[in-house]
Amino acid sequence: MTPPSSFADSLIERTRTLGHPLCVGLDPHLALIPELFQRGTMAPGDPDTVGSVEEFLEAVIDRIAGRVAIIKPQIAFFEQLGWRGMRMLDAVCRRARDAELLVLLDAKRGDIGSTADGYAAAYLTADAAMPVDAITLNPYLGFETLEPFVRAAREAGRGLFVLVKTSNPGSGDLQDRDVEGEPLFGRVADGLSRIEADLLGSKTGWSSLGVVCGATFPEQARRVRDVLPKALFLVPGYGAQGASVQDAVGSFVPGPNGLEGGVVNSSRAILFPEIARAASRATTWELALDDALGKAIDELGAAVQG
Amino acid sequence: MTPPSSFADSLIERTRTLGHPLCVGLDPHLALIPELFQRGTMAPGDPDTVGSVEEFLEAVIDRIAGRVAIIKPQIAFFEQLGWRGMRMLDAVCRRARDAELLVLLDAKRGDIGSTADGYAAAYLTADAAMPVDAITLNPYLGFETLEPFVRAAREAGRGLFVLVKTSNPGSGDLQDRDVEGEPLFGRVADGLSRIEADLLGSKTGWSSLGVVCGATFPEQARRVRDVLPKALFLVPGYGAQGASVQDAVGSFVPGPNGLEGGVVNSSRAILFPEIARAASRATTWELALDDALGKAIDELGAAVQG
Numbered sequence: 001m002t003p004p005s006s007f008a009d010s011l012i013e014r015t016r017t018l019g020h021p022l023c024v025g026l027d028p029h030l031a032l033i034p035e036l037f038q039r040g041t042m043a044p045g046d047p048d049t050v051g052s053v054e055e056f057l058e059a060v061i062d063r064i065a066g067r068v069a070i071i072k073p074q075i076a077f078f079e080q081l082g083w084r085g086m087r088m089l090d091a092v093c094r095r096a097r098d099a100e101l102l103v104l105l106d107a108k109r110g111d112i113g114s115t116a117d118g119y120a121a122a123y124l125t126a127d128a129a130m131p132v133d134a135i136t137l138n139p140y141l142g143f144e145t146l147e148p149f150v151r152a153a154r155e156a157g158r159g160l161f162v163l164v165k166t167s168n169p170g171s172g173d174l175q176d177r178d179v180e181g182e183p184l185f186g187r188v189a190d191g192l193s194r195i196e197a198d199l200l201g202s203k204t205g206w207s208s209l210g211v212v213c214g215a216t217f218p219e220q221a222r223r224v225r226d227v228l229p230k231a232l233f234l235v236p237g238y239g240a241q242g243a244s245v246q247d248a249v250g251s252f253v254p255g256p257n258g259l260e261g262g263v264v265n266s267s268r269a270i271l272f273p274e275i276a277r278a279a280s281r282a283t284t285w286e287l288a289l290d291d292a293l294g295k296a297i298d299e300l301g302a303a304v305q306g
Numbered sequence: 307m308t309p310p311s312s313f314a315d316s317l318i319e320r321t322r323t324l325g326h327p328l329c330v331g332l333d334p335h336l337a338l339i340p341e342l343f344q345r346g347t348m349a350p351g352d353p354d355t356v357g358s359v360e361e362f363l364e365a366v367i368d369r370i371a372g373r374v375a376i377i378k379p380q381i382a383f384f385e386q387l388g389w390r391g392m393r394m395l396d397a398v399c400r401r402a403r404d405a406e407l408l409v410l411l412d413a414k415r416g417d418i419g420s421t422a423d424g425y426a427a428a429y430l431t432a433d434a435a436m437p438v439d440a441i442t443l444n445p446y447l448g449f450e451t452l453e454p455f456v457r458a459a460r461e462a463g464r465g466l467f468v469l470v471k472t473s474n475p476g477s478g479d480l481q482d483r484d485v486e487g488e489p490l491f492g493r494v495a496d497g498l499s500r501i502e503a504d505l506l507g508s509k510t511g512w513s514s515l516g517v518v519c520g521a522t523f524p525e526q527a528r529r530v531r532d533v534l535p536k537a538l539f540l541v542p543g544y545g546a547q548g549a550s551v552q553d554a555v556g557s558f559v560p561g562p563n564g565l566e567g568g569v570v571n572s573s574r575a576i577l578f579p580e581i582a583r584a585a586s587r588a589t590t591w592e593l594a595l596d597d598a599l600g601k602a603i604d605e606l607g608a609a610v611q612g
Binding site: 027029043044045074076077079080081082083085086087089090108109110111112113114115116118119121122123127129130138139140141142143144145163166167168169170171172173174175177178179180184187188191 | 333351385387388390391392396412419420421422425427428429436444445450451472477481484485490
């Protein structure tokens with residue numbers, strides 16, 4: 001059996017080809033689903049709602065396939081719809097992977113021992129119940145608890161994005177606290193160095209150990225980059241959360257086709273532009289989505305290509 | 307509308323009546339499912355496996371109903387079975403609540419803003435997709451991110467157990483780091499004080515804000531008790547992880563019927579005693595489960611009643 005290709009290599013090669021690091025976040029807020037796709041009451045308990053969201057997300061995937069390297073479904077919005085929401089997430093992820101989009105599941109999981117094994121078997125191993133290409137993880141339980149995910153990443157060619165410095169205003173409550181002269185998020189970054197080295201891709205040299213570093217805190221992101229020179233950055237907070245495009249790529253470094261080193265996520269600005277939400281015809285909706293997508297691609301493409 | 311009864315009041319009243327604080331953890335390790343319930347290949351991808359686990363857990367619930375106050379399904383073991391596993395978890399939780407068992411979902415969720423709203427709507431609100439009585443949460447993203455859960459706890463009478471000091475060997479990697487003279491887990495406990503006060507039950511005075519404090523670290527648990535005198539403790543690590551029964555109730559305080567202030571979880575020792583795993587007749591399996599359950603109840607009952 002040939003070893004699986006590394007997640008980092010796949011991601012970086014695709015972003016180089018496309019010329020931009022945009023990741024489209026799939027956060028299906030029920031209140032924002034475009035009129036064109038609404039069915040039934042749109043309450044979470046109505047099975048019609050699940051069908052409505054599925055139809056919407058499938059249309060989005062068909063529209064963005066070939067134009068971005070990666071999508072990031074936020075699992076909470078699917079769990080909110082109960083087990084039918086999880087079945088729908090499964091279908092959406094399979095459709096995306098069939099369309100050659102990488103899928104990064106934003107699940108922020110973290111647990112101990114055999115429980116962490118369970119999460120890895122759910123999403124990351126070669127025979128996972130609902131296979132995705134990468135997942136977000138929470139480090140609070142300790143570095144040892146990341147091991148089952150690291151093993152799956154190595155064996156099945158998956159990626160891991162560990163929360164380091166999140167984009168929300170209150171992220172400093174714990175992450176910025178001073179731990180013997182260094183903020184806690186820096187201590188987390190330090191602890192990830194060994195895993196970074198363990199998951200280097202043979203083609204690009206980038207590691208399949210990634211970190212989540214919000215665009216809203218560019219200075220902290222550069223600090224994390226110093227500690228983890230080969231880690232992929234998942235940068236949330238660009239667009240709706242108000243960070244600038246320069247801040248969003250602040251942790252990127254020069255590569256063969258411009259700045260590289262991670263992906264910048266945008267969810268709401270692409271999924272729910274005002275004109276797309278109110279569109280009464282499919283063609284209008286498609287044009288509005290294309291427009292929002294094109295704008296984000298152009299902006300990020302310009303930022304990395306200088 | 308009368309306000310919902312508080313989770314803490316319900317839990318403490320039930321443990322007082324039963325005379326012990328045992329919580330039965332539902333961690334359906336596929337490799338440990340008793341022979342009697344095995345069907346198909348028992349591989350995670352086989353739909354027969356889900357049926358097998360469901361039948362096993364329903365038999366467990368029927369056996370323990372009326373004898374314990376609360377059960378703790380570990381969601382990773384259900385996610386491992388894909389969306390069918392989530393549908394099965396939904397059925398198991400409904401059966402347990404119908405049998406008047408409180409359900410504490412061990413999900414260790416945590417996310418920002420509207421995503422945290424999504425998780426609360428999935429499990430905690432009055433019209434949640436898969437309603438449970440309480441949930442475990444991860445605080446790494448900051449105290450503000452707990453707010454949607456606190457709101458649901460107040461409005462729907464649910465409980466929250468925030469990770470403070472976990473039971474695993476590597477929990478010290480971050481949790482024990484010194485933050486200006488206090489370990490990080492102590493800083494987390496400090497930050498929860500306001501929520502503790504916000505969720506006090508009117509009957510017992512206990513708070514529906516709980517904490518996870520492993521039985522394997524009794525000294526740290528007493529420290530957290532000093533900071534949070536009214537918080538319920540979820541104590542994992544008793545039984546399989548090797549902590550003594552005295553350590554497990556080390557954070558409990560005197561109440562009308564003995565020591566109280568939380569629940570002590572045991573999963574594997576009750577679900578998978580050797581004799582029950584190998585039983586070839588339903589009656590033998592039932593007796594073996596009853597025996598393991600009775601032993602844990604007697605041991606914890608003696609510990610709290612002195």
